[in-house]
Amino acid sequence: MVSRALKPAEQDLKSYTLAQDGISIILHRDNPISKLSNQQIVDIYTGKIKNWQQVGGQDAAITVVNKAEGRSTLELFIQYFKLTAKDIQADVVIGDNEQGIKTVVGNPQAIGYVSIGAADINIKQGTALKLLPINGIAATFSTVQDGSFPLSRPLNLITQGQVSPKQQAFIDFAQSSVVEDLVKEQGFVPHAQ
Amino acid sequence: MSLTRNEQWLVRILQGLALISGMILILIVGFLLREAWPALRVLPPSRFWQDPGWHPLEQAFNLLPMVIGTLLVTCGAVCLAIPLGVLAAVFCQYYAPPWLAQGYRRLIELLAGIPSVVFGLWGLVVLVPLIARLHPPGPSLLAGIFVVALMILPTIALVTEASLANLPREYWRGAAALGLGTWATVQGICLPAIRSGLGTGVMLAAARALGETMAVLMVCGNVVQMPDSLFASVRTLTVNIALEMAYALDLHRSALFVTGLVLMAVVMGLVLLTEAWQGAIHR
Numbered sequence: 475m476v477s478r479a480l481k482p483a484e485q486d487l488k489s490y491t492l493a494q495d496g497i498s499i500i501l502h503r504d505n506p507i508s509k510l511s512n513q514q515i516v517d518i519y520t521g522k523i524k525n526w527q528q529v530g531g532q533d534a535a536i537t538v539v540n541k542a543e544g545r546s547t548l549e550l551f552i553q554y555f556k557l558t559a560k561d562i563q564a565d566v567v568i569g570d571n572e573q574g575i576k577t578v579v580g581n582p583q584a585i586g587y588v589s590i591g592a593a594d595i596n597i598k599q600g601t602a603l604k605l606l607p608i609n610g611i612a613a614t615f616s617t618v619q620d621g622s623f624p625l626s627r628p629l630n631l632i633t634q635g636q637v638s639p640k641q642q643a644f645i646d647f648a649q650s651s652v653v654e655d656l657v658k659e660q661g662f663v664p665h666a667q
Numbered sequence: 668m669s670l671t672r673n674e675q676w677l678v679r680i681l682q683g684l685a686l687i688s689g690m691i692l693i694l695i696v697g698f699l700l701r702e703a704w705p706a707l708r709v710l711p712p713s714r715f716w717q718d719p720g721w722h723p724l725e726q727a728f729n730l731l732p733m734v735i736g737t738l739l740v741t742c743g744a745v746c747l748a749i750p751l752g753v754l755a756a757v758f759c760q761y762y763a764p765p766w767l768a769q770g771y772r773r774l775i776e777l778l779a780g781i782p783s784v785v786f787g788l789w790g791l792v793v794l795v796p797l798i799a800r801l802h803p804p805g806p807s808l809l810a811g812i813f814v815v816a817l818m819i820l821p822t823i824a825l826v827t828e829a830s831l832a833n834l835p836r837e838y839w840r841g842a843a844a845l846g847l848g849t850w851a852t853v854q855g856i857c858l859p860a861i862r863s864g865l866g867t868g869v870m871l872a873a874a875r876a877l878g879e880t881m882a883v884l885m886v887c888g889n890v891v892q893m894p895d896s897l898f899a900s901v902r903t904l905t906v907n908i909a910l911e912m913a914y915a916l917d918l919h920r921s922a923l924f925v926t927g928l929v930l931m932a933v934v935m936g937l938v939l940l941t942e943a944w945q946g947a948i949h950r
Contacts, residue, residue, distance in 0.1 A: 537804035542889070543723055544914035559722050565804040566900055567889035569910050580796040581805050
C-alpha cells in the first residue's frame, strides 16, 4: 500500500489505484483564520511569518507542525509549495495523520497539514478542527473527486513481478464498486467513479 | 575436587545457555553493523556530527542533536525521579502505617505496569496542552522529561524499598541506642548503606529512559535541533528510528541503523559509568 504515485525509479513495481485523497492545511476550530494564500503558507512554514497577527489573526506565536522525513504527505506538500525539507522551520514533527490532528487540537495556535480523509472523519466526529482551502479551492470530497483540488494523491496497492490469481482477485475486489462505501467511510474518493 | 557425572552435565548446559545469551547480543550488534554498512562505507564518520542538520533525503546526516536530546531527556527524567522515588520508598518503609504502606506499594507496582503508549497518550492530550498554555508550542523537552520521569519512578522506588527492607535490624537498634530519631537514622545510616543498590536502580531506570520511544515520540515535538530551553522541541535517537523507519529507503534507512549503533554506544557508556561508580563505592 503506497499513498502516492510511483516515482520514476520505482518502475519495476506496478500500482493499482484504490482511491483519491487530498492533503490540506488544518487549524484549530477556534482559530479565526479562514483562508491563507499559498505565499502565506510558504512564509509560515519557512519561518518568515511567526505570528498569527501577520496574517490577520490573534497576537500569538504560530506553532508549525511538520511531517517526518520520508512521509509521502511531506513529499507532496513540499513539492506543491516548491520547498525543500531543509527550508521548513518546524516547531513539532509528527508521524501519522492522527498524531498531527491531536497536536493541532491540543494547541489552538498550531498549523499542520494532513490527509483530507483523516481530517474529515475527525471533523464529523466533532473534533475541534477545521480544514483550510488551498489556492481558494475548498478541501472537500467533491473538489478531490472532480480533480480541481490542487494537492491530491492516489492511494495505491503495489505489486512486484508476476501477480498470482489470488492477488489479482483481491486487487479486482479492492478496485470494484463493492467497496465504495468503505472507501467513502474513510473520507476518501473511490476509484471506481 | 572432581565433579560428578551429573554436575558435568549441568556445567555443560550452563555453558551452553551462557553462550546463547552472549551470542544474541553479538548477533544484534552484527546485524546493526551489516545494515548500517552502506552508510558507513559511503559517508565519512565526521559527517554524522558535522553535517548541517538531519535531512536524510537531502544527504545531511547530523546525529549530534539527537544524542544531546537523548541525554537531556534521560538526565532530566532521572534527576526528577531519584528524589521522588527515594522519598516514596522511605515513606513507605518507615513512616506510613502498615495498611497505607501496603496500598501505596501496590499503587507504585501498578504504575510500573502501565504501558508506555498510555503515558504517551496522556502526555499528548493532557500534559502537552497544559505546557502549551504556559509557553507554546507545548510538545517539548520538559514534557518528555515529565513523562519519562513518571515511567522510571516505580523502578527507582521499588528497588530502593527492597534495598531498605534488606538492611540488618542492628542498624536501627544501634541508631536507637545512640538516641537518633527516624529521619536522622534514615539519612545518616540507611540511605548511605544502600548506595550500591540505589546505583543499580538508577542504572536500570536510566536504561529504560534511554530506550523509551513511543511516549517520547508523542510528547517531545521531534524537531532535530539543539534545544535552547526546556520548552524547545527535541528528538531522541530512539524516536528518530521509530518515526522514520517505516518510510525510509536506501541510504536513509542505513543511516537509521547508524542511529541504532550510536544508541548502543550510549547505553554501553552508561553501563561502564555505573560500573566505575560502583567500583569506587566498594573500594
